[in-house]
Amino acid sequence: MRVLVVEDEQVLADAVATGLRRESMAVDVVYDGDAALERIAVNDYDVVVLDRDLPLVHGDDVCRHVVNSGLATRVLMLTAAGDVADRVAGLTLGADDYLAKPFAFPELIARIRALGRRAVPALPPVLERSGLRVDPSRREVVREGRPVLLSPKEFAVLEVLMRADGAAVSSEQLLEKAWDENADPFTNVVRVTVMTLRRKLGEPAVVLTVPGAGYRIP
Numbered sequence: 001m002r003v004l005v006v007e008d009e010q011v012l013a014d015a016v017a018t019g020l021r022r023e024s025m026a027v028d029v030v031y032d033g034d035a036a037l038e039r040i041a042v043n044d045y046d047v048v049v050l051d052r053d054l055p056l057v058h059g060d061d062v063c064r065h066v067v068n069s070g071l072a073t074r075v076l077m078l079t080a081a082g083d084v085a086d087r088v089a090g091l092t093l094g095a096d097d098y099l100a101k102p103f104a105f106p107e108l109i110a111r112i113r114a115l116g117r118r119a120v121p122a123l124p125p126v127l128e129r130s131g132l133r134v135d136p137s138r139r140e141v142v143r144e145g146r147p148v149l150l151s152p153k154e155f156a157v158l159e160v161l162m163r164a165d166g167a168a169v170s171s172e173q174l175l176e177k178a179w180d181e182n183a184d185p186f187t188n189v190v191r192v193t194v195m196t197l198r199r200k201l202g203e204p205a206v207v208l209t210v211p212g213a214g215y216r217i218p
Contacts, residue, residue, distance in 0.1 A: 001116045001136075001159070002026040002044065002177050006036040006062065007051040007078065016049065019105055020112070024139060024155040026180045033057025037065060044176055045073045046116045049108075050095070052079040060093055067094030074115035078103070113137055127162040130206050130217055134162050143201055153178060154197045157190075161207060161217045170214035 003025050007013035010031055017027040028043065030036050034056040040048070048066065052059035063075050077095040096118070097111050113136055117125060127134040133142040136159055141148040150158065156178040161169055171190040175183055183189065194215055198207050208216055 001046045001112075001156075002180075003028075003112060004036065004039055004043070004045045004048045005029045006031075006033070006048060006054065006059070008032060008054055009051075016105075016108070020109070022152060023109055024136075024152040024159065025112075026156065026178050028181050031055075033059060033062045036062050039181070040066065040069075040071070040073070043181065046177075047074045047076060047112050049076050049078060049112065052077055063093045063095050074118060076108075076111055076115060110137070127159070129162055129166070132158075132162065132201070132206060132217070134159060141201075143206070146202075148200055148202075150197065150200060153193055154200065157193050157197055158201075158207075161215060164216065166216060166218060168210040168213040168216045173214065 003020055005013050005017050005020070005027060007016065007029075008031050013029050013031060017029045020027045028039055028045075030039055033054040036048070036050070036054070037057060039045075040062075048062075050059050050062055054062070059077065063077065066073050066075055074096040075094065076097045076099060077093075078099055078101060080101045096115055099108060099111060125135070125137060127136070131144045134140070139155055141150055141155065141158065157174055160174055160177045174190050178193075179189070194207060198205055201207065206217055208218060210216055
C-alpha cells in the first residue's frame, strides 16, 4: 500500500510516516497543500492522510481535487477539531474517513488499512492464494500452515502480488506500490527483494516470473 502523509506539523508527519513504514507501507511525506497536489499528480496513492488546516493550499481544497479528479485514492482527513460539525464538513467534501487529533496510532493504522481494502472489487481483510494466507493488519504470513517471517519490504511486495489476484505485476508497479519516491528506479532492488521473498516462502516457488511482464502468484 502506498500512502501520502500531508501534515504541516513536521514532527508529527515524520513520526506517522515512520510508523506506517514499520507496517510495510510505502510512505511519502509533504508539509503543505501545494506539495500535496504535486505528489498526487504524479504518484498513484492508495490513501492520503490529509491534515485539514494546511498552509499554501487548504486541506479542503486538496480533498476536493482528489474527489473531482475521479481518482481511486481514499482520503483520511485529520484535524485538531473533533466536534460533529467539523466531521460532517470533512465528510461532505468527499473524505472517506475522519480522525480527530490527538489519535491513537493503532486506530490510524486500522483506518488506513480499511480504506485500502475499498478497491473494486472489494478485497477481503485476509488474502489467501496458492497455499498462502496473508493478514495485512497483523502482518502475518502462513504457507501451508507454516509461519513465514518477512521483512517489511518483503511483506509489502507479497501483499501487492496477492492483491493482484493472479495477474502479473511489473517491476515498475511493484516499485510504485512498495517503495516511496526516494527509491531509485534504476536499481535492482525489486529483483533482489523478490529473490529473498521466494527463498523465505520455500519450495515449490509460488512467486513466478512472467517474461516481459513481471511477477505473479498463480
